Amino acid sequence: MASLSGLCSSSPSLKPKHDRVAKLTPSFRKDSPAFSTRSNSNSNSNSKLSVAREVSADLSKTNSVGVLKKAKQGGLEKDPKALWRRYVDWLYQHKELGLYLDVSRVGFSDEFVEEMEPRFQAAFKAMEELEKGAIANPDEGRMVGHYWLRNSKLAPNSFLQIQIEKTLDAVCKFAGDVISGKIKPPSSPEGRFTQILSVGIGGSALGPQLVAEALAPDNPPLKIRFIDNTDPGGIDHQIAQLGPELASTLVIVISKSGGTPETRNGLLEVQKAFREAGLDFSKQGVAITQENSLLDNTARIEGWVARFPMYDWVGGRTSEMSAVGLLPAALQGIDIREMLVGASMMDNATRSTVLRDNPAALLALCWYWACDGVGSKDMVVLPYKDSLLLFSRYLQQLVMESLGKEFDLDGNRVNQGLSVYGNKGSTDQHAYIQQLREGVHNFFVTFIEVLRDRPPGHDWELEPGVTCGDYLFGMLQGTRSALYANDRESITVTVQEVTPRSVGALIALYERAVGLYASLVNINAYHQPGVEAGKKAAGEVLALQKRVLAVLNDASCEQPIEPLTLEEVAERCHSPEDIEMIYKIIEHMAANDRALIAERDCGSPYSLKVFLGECNVDELYD
Numbered sequence: 001m002a003s004l005s006g007l008c009s010s011s012p013s014l015k016p017k018h019d020r021v022a023k024l025t026p027s028f029r030k031d032s033p034a035f036s037t038r039s040n041s042n043s044n045s046n047s048k049l050s051v052a053r054e055v056s057a058d059l060s061k062t063n064s065v066g067v068l069k070k071a072k073q074g075g076l077e078k079d080p081k082a083l084w085r086r087y088v089d090w091l092y093q094h095k096e097l098g099l100y101l102d103v104s105r106v107g108f109s110d111e112f113v114e115e116m117e118p119r120f121q122a123a124f125k126a127m128e129e130l131e132k133g134a135i136a137n138p139d140e141g142r143m144v145g146h147y148w149l150r151n152s153k154l155a156p157n158s159f160l161q162i163q164i165e166k167t168l169d170a171v172c173k174f175a176g177d178v179i180s181g182k183i184k185p186p187s188s189p190e191g192r193f194t195q196i197l198s199v200g201i202g203g204s205a206l207g208p209q210l211v212a213e214a215l216a217p218d219n220p221p222l223k224i225r226f227i228d229n230t231d232p233g234g235i236d237h238q239i240a241q242l243g244p245e246l247a248s249t250l251v252i253v254i255s256k257s258g259g260t261p262e263t264r265n266g267l268l269e270v271q272k273a274f275r276e277a278g279l280d281f282s283k284q285g286v287a288i289t290q291e292n293s294l295l296d297n298t299a300r301i302e303g304w305v306a307r308f309p310m311y312d313w314v315g316g317r318t319s320e321m322s323a324v325g326l327l328p329a330a331l332q333g334i335d336i337r338e339m340l341v342g343a344s345m346m347d348n349a350t351r352s353t354v355l356r357d358n359p360a361a362l363l364a365l366c367w368y369w370a371c372d373g374v375g376s377k378d379m380v381v382l383p384y385k386d387s388l389l390l391f392s393r394y395l396q397q398l399v400m401e402s403l404g405k406e407f408d409l410d411g412n413r414v415n416q417g418l419s420v421y422g423n424k425g426s427t428d429q430h431a432y433i434q435q436l437r438e439g440v441h442n443f444f445v446t447f448i449e450v451l452r453d454r455p456p457g458h459d460w461e462l463e464p465g466v467t468c469g470d471y472l473f474g475m476l477q478g479t480r481s482a483l484y485a486n487d488r489e490s491i492t493v494t495v496q497e498v499t500p501r502s503v504g505a506l507i508a509l510y511e512r513a514v515g516l517y518a519s520l521v522n523i524n525a526y527h528q529p530g531v532e533a534g535k536k537a538a539g540e541v542l543a544l545q546k547r548v549l550a551v552l553n554d555a556s557c558e559q560p561i562e563p564l565t566l567e568e569v570a571e572r573c574h575s576p577e578d579i580e581m582i583y584k585i586i587e588h589m590a591a592n593d594r595a596l597i598a599e600r601d602c603g604s605p606y607s608l609k610v611f612l613g614e615c616n617v618d619e620l621y622d
């Protein structure tokens with residue numbers, strides 16, 4: 001069993017780097033670089049390619065893009081000696097963290113770097129303002145403070161500083177009390193919590209999932225499972241897998257807003273399972289959410305075991321170092337203070353205003369080069385380590401929800417973004433690497449290399465002079481070389497081991513790279529207005545479904561029951577224009593035995609007739 005001291009071993013290095021003075025909105029909106037903005041000459045064009053073309057046209061008016069184009073035409077360096085010099089020349093090393101970043105296989109030229117320099121200085125300035133408490137998320141009028149979570153002294157005022165420290169202490173204490181059995185479930189035969197069921201979605205799930213996969217010991221004090229969707233089958237599966245251990249399951253419901261429908265549904269489903277098992281949910285429930293959110297109020301009123309805060313100034317996708325990520329990690333026996341130390345050390349490194357010495361800036365430089373600053377190529381993330389399997393999925397949200405924006409900070413339509421996908425090596429070599437090597441050239445790769453194969457003393461040679469891990473190493477190096485030989489660019493991030501410290505550092509590295517890149521292309525990385533459209537549309541579908549049900553109910557109450565055609569249902573719903581959606585609603589209800597097909601089947605929409613089995617008017621209008 002992990003000891004408390006293991007969870008919370010040391011304080012993160014907390015050297016104040018900036019004045020703790022809140023500043024107003026930074027000037028980066030006005031000072032944004034001219035060539036990352038463009039007018040809306042074709043507002044109907046959403047295609048990335050056409051955007052890339054538009055932007056290329058704009059960019060070609062400037063020197064740096066001229067440089068970019070010229071250098072790209074020249075192709076990548078192939079002379080081995082020159083390439084070795086480039087490797088050594090550009091290699092970034094964080095000695096203390098044991099983290100290296102190799103950007104030599106991305107073909108940017110010295111002129112390009114020079115041309116980008118003023119923009120990087122503007123991005124560094126904007127980041128400095130952000131860390132001092134500027135309203136860096138202008139659309140939502142919020143500060144952006146995830147960097148303070150690992151160095152609370154950087155918070156812009158003492159109230160926030162104390163809040164961060166108190167929460168961290170509370171997380172450590174609660175996790176210790178749960179692991180030691182001081183806080184225990186009321187009716188479990190084991191007399192202590194053995195399982196965690198984490199209910200949350202997006203940033204309220206992806207970080208905890210990454211960290212569990214990467215860092216949980218083989219026999220954690222509490223094992224973790226996730227409900228991260230509103231899929232009834234998936235939820236049933238998780239609950240069924242818990243079986244009788246539901247009685248010793250700590251349910252952590254995570255939602256910054258406290259009102260995300262998928263998470264609410266997960267909670268209601270889990271509460272139902274508790275009722276059916278004769279268990280009192282409130283004695284096993286924990287909430288992580290913003291103060292006074294719906295979830296917070298529910299947890300308070302129902303007297304759940306504990307509540308931990310989410311802050312207004314921490315975005316979901318950058319919340320891994322808040323209670324969102326730290327509590328589940330600590331409960332699994334993961335040293336969360338080490339995660340914070342790793343992140344804090346990386347934060348220090350990525351505050352450098354010297355491009356070559358700043359690994360996050362180097363990443364942003366490579367992304368800009370590889371994607372022409374408009375997301376014209378995808379980022380394929382390939383960790384050669386099973387435990388980092390979920391890193392690409394985690395980065396997908398961090399990068400795509402942050403950078404995938406319709407408008408820039410000046411209101412120009414830009415349709416920015418950077419697509420991320422990946423899984424792990426060498427597994428993917430037997431899946432899609434064929435296309436990467438020889439097919440459509442629409443990507444660059446990020447290899448994540450982990451030097452240590454196994455804990456010391458466990459390795460053996462499965463053939464003379466060669467271990468299993470040597471194969472993994474060979475596959476990574478071979479793929480990197482083979483891709484480069486075919487002009488496919490790659491970045492390699494190397495860490496010594498997958499530890500709480502290195503995972504914390506990796507998360508911090510990418511958080512900062514995304515922030516800097518967002519400044520380079522002049523967008524707000526910290527909001528997600530596009531997600532609202534889908535949520536709103538889903539709400540409208542459910543509202544229409546209620547109307548369809550009411551219409552079918554009315555018809556089912558007539559004697560004799562008169563099955564209705566789709567047109568009739570649509571007419572009676574006063575929504576003839578929604579007939580296709582009504583068809584999909586009926587198809588779904590019929591598949592789940594909630595509507596009955598009287599004539600034909602769903603494959604014949606024109607002649608389909610439908611009715612409800614029973615009249616449920618009272619229930620519907622309740």
Ligand SMILES: O=P(O)(O)OC[C@H]1O[C@](O)(CO)[C@@H](O)[C@@H]1O
Nearest residue numbers: 202203204255256257260316531
């Ligand atoms: O933590 P919440 O508020 O439930 O939100 C979950 C996720 O939903 C989003 O808002 C997108 O819908 C993400 O940004 C966020 O991480």
